Amino acid sequence: MQETPFCLRVGHLLLYSMSDSNTTDFTNPSTFILLGIPGLEAAHVWISIPFCAMYTIAVLGNVTILFIVKRETSLHGPMYYFLCMLVITDLVLSTSTLPKTLSIFWFNSREIDFRACLTQLYFIHCFSGMESGIFVAMALDRYVAICDPLRHSTNLASPVVAKIGLAVVLRSCMLVLPYPFLASQWPYCRTNIIPHTYCEHIAVVKLACGDIRISSYYSLSMGFAVMGLDVFSIAVSYTQILRAIFSLRTKDTQLKAFGTCGSHLCAILAFYIPRLFSSLTSRFGENVPLHFHVLMANVYLLLPPMLNPIIYGVRTKQIRDRLFSLFTHKGPKVFSWFSGSQTELHAELAGGMVLGPPP
Template sequence: MSDYNTTDFTNPSIFILLGIPGLEMAHVWISIPFCTMYTIAILGNITILFIVKMEPKLHVPMYYFLCMLAVTDLVLSTSILPKTLSIFWFSYREIDFSACFIQMYFIHCFSVIESGIFRAMAFDRYVAICHPLRHSTILRNSVVAKIGLAVMLRGIVLILPHYFLGKRWPYCRTNIIPHSYCEHIAVVKLACADISVSSYYGLFVAFLVRGLDMIFIAVSYIQILRAIFSLPTKDARLKTFGTCSSHLCVILAFYIPGLFSFLTHRFGHNVPLHFHILMANVYFLVPPMLNPIIYGVRTKPIQNRLLWLFTHKGT
């Protein structure tokens, strides 16, 4: 590998992504589970979109939100994995200066959008279980479309300052990013300027978005659980809880690795860098892979449609 410049330049034309520093010799081996997870995520989420499109019975708010989640997962995983695999397989570490910030924007924007979709799905489950007779009037198609638009606009607007602030800083120390993708803090730390504004804004967005979304989801599920436990029979309680168990599983799969990655990045100074970067990649790979699997396994209408597709293919 050529010896990349690390001094005496301002705003380089390219950045250099190192992949996972300290584990360079294992890059090819690490790429195997990464590529497998990405392939499952692509196939699984496309399958969910296809099934919902083909099955009229699934044209209801819960599955519209699931389609939004599938599209978001496709964008998130595709924003990261192709470049990461090019580093692992071909040692192609260069990324254009502007492309780096575009990648950073897409990653953080769609991460915020995904959090908003989980919040919308929690609201859908709350209305379906706590106010079942009013569900169709409260969550009409027009309302679902407005919620989806609001979630998307929130992500677009809140992450724009990340993009503009990041491009505004002068980069004159190094162009080497010790990461496998253009993560916000990893990039702006290279600036030879006071980046407090970017750092504080990142914390603000994290607490405003993730914090409020998690509080809203927690309150929704407290109300849902109260409604479930007030049902007269055990069978009714189990059946009702089953309708929201898939959503609860994908929420945990998204927020737990995300919270761990955020805390180790901000406060885990003794955590090895390679471990932090592995966790950051897992955070953007595991939920997109698990979401269609969880919904496919735990949701009867999707199971039935999948079985119908496979059985009718052979006839």
């Protein structure tokens, strides 16, 4: 049974309908039309202000973290290598959507080439999967640093980190590849209007007039399998971490141990909660207003790239102190103090367990 596209539910969208749309059958339309946020067209300029601010913060924050980690050799370790992977992923993920979104809001530039649409679709889902995989790798790093600290530098040496990063990239690239391939095979014989600000997978395939169950089922299974497996792996890692932390002898040491994981947990929640909510509303939220769904779909792509540099910049002492030293030129004293505090922390835990690099 054919599915009714979202755009046909909204009367004013018919103004964009293609000529001869009832009789023309084509596999690859030359262009799609992105409507922005249906129902909120009058507010596009105002909505663009927070979107642009979030994107600016994301770019400046993530580029700053990359600069600091590259410049400070004391940060050349597994935790910061994974953080750099996360930063690059965030930059690509936000840049793949927001410039086009702002062009719709500011210049009413709604057209997007069919191949460009499929490329954008691929980048969005590919780098979302990469980010999820990087969070698993970071959870592994925290697990080894806290539960087996004496072998942390050995178990997560640079070649091992590189192999983990390569595995994360290849997994996401290969699993997402069927998305644009299948989308390009469906006949789009009704309309080429996408009621969205970017080419989201489900929004695109729902425009097809053929049987799209393969795309729908594959997308759903990948979402649950990949994200579900990643969340499960993170949960297992942190279960072991919490058991190790609660076995420590003093409250002060426990708090210091919690501090090593706080930024990572905040970043995980900022990524998974909006994404889960957006995914569920797009598939099962028939009574959810379309403009709310589109807004949430934009938020889950913009919020983590904006928050991650703030979270890691504020909660990670090495990055915070290095950023401070760039403006005050007191870097050596700052890091001399940090080295002493780290030694003191290790001495406190000598009778039990030694922590990895604290934030």
